[in-house]
Amino acid sequence: MLLAIDVGNTNITCGIFDGSKMVATFRMTTRQVQTSDEYGMILSNLLRSNKISAESIDDICVASVVPKIMYSLGSALIKYFNIVPVTVDHTLETGIRLDFPNPGQVGADRIVDAVAAYELYGGPVIVIDFGTATTYDMVTEDGAFIGGVTAPGVQGSAAALWNLAAKLPEVEIKKPSKILGKDTISSMQSGIVYGQIGQTEAIIRGIKEEMGLKEIKTVATGGMGNLIANETDSIDVYNQSLTMYGLQIIHSKQKK
DSSP: EEEEEOOOOOEEEEEEEEEEEEEEEEEEEOOTTOOOOHHHHHHHHHHHHTTTTGGGGEEEEEEEEEGHHHHHHHHHHHHHHOOOOOOOOTTTTOSEEEESOOOOGHHHHHHHHHHHHHHHHHHSSEEEEEEEEEEEEEEEETTTEEEEEEEOOHHHHHHHHHHSTTTOOOOOOOOOOSSOOOHHHHHHHHHHHHHHHHHHHHHHHHHHHHHHSSOEEEEEETTTHHHHHTTTTTTOOTTEEEEHHHHHHHHHHHHH
16 A cells, blocks of 8 residues: 655644545644654554554555655654655656746646646646645646746735734634624624635636637645635635545656
């Protein structure tokens, strides 16, 4: 079985694949102070809680945007699983082309999401990841990843409100019943959610205009993606596990 690991700024998300079928997922908080033994024990225990033995893991594929933890995490994977993981970067054969002056600047998470969206849904496709940052990436019909947009994430934008304005409280991020709030909390929720919807629709529209295409499939993922996808017709598909499937697809291409 394959252990797919997505190391993000907020969480480390893991998926277990039996062939091309995902059989389990779990996550843990990204902490830069963990030792290799701590990572190894946490992963082993999470696998065990999902009734999967460490011995059943044959391969590991990792995408990371947090370089500082990779030495400890990589050491843990070698020590506890006896596997040197495939680590996603711009040098791997992924099935898409990185059409950038400096492909090494493209984040592994964006490569993985672009691969998954293109392989699962075809091109041209706009890939949106509602994570710590909200990213919008464009993959052409012939599989060229040609550029993207990086914007503040939903939770980061919300945190800016209550961290920078002394009288504004921390609120639950959800869609209020009406856009015009009657109190501080509902007005903040309206601004956070409808602001993100407006940003999403404007950027998608701008990408389509710049590409000269009216029809481009739009695929979203990420923790807050479902909230936004349910409120706009600009997003065609929400796939919570897009990154996991991208890791599985990329790993399978290394075997050929």
